[in-house]
Amino acid sequence: MPKAVVLHHANIVKGERVAIGAIPVTNVYRTIVDCIDAHVSLEFVADAIRQAVARHVITKEDAKALRARARAA
Numbered sequence: 001m002p003k004a005v006v007l008h009h010a011n012i013v014k015g016e017r018v019a020i021g022a023i024p025v026t027n028v029y030r031t032i033v034d035c036i037d038a039h040v041s042l043e044f045v046a047d048a049i050r051q052a053v054a055r056h057v058i059t060k061e062d063a064k065a066l067r068a069r070a071r072a073a
Helices: 028-037 042-054 060-072
Strands: 017-020 023-026
Touching: 023 028, 028 042, 028 060, 042 060
Parallel strands: none
Antiparallel strands: 017 023
C-alpha cells in the first residue's frame, strides 16, 4: 500500500454508503464528517462543503451542521 494511503476503520450504517461502480464508499456527508474528525485542514473542509452544496449532494442544512462540527473540532 502506498505510504500516502491511510485506511480508517469504522462501523458504517447503510445510509452512509454508496457505490461508485462496484466500489463501496461513504457518501459525501459522511466523508466530510470523517475529514473533520481526522483534523483535515479547515480550508479543505470548507471547500468540500461549498462544492457539495453547489453540486446538490448535501443540503444547506447539512452544510450548516458540518460547519458547526468543524468549528467545534
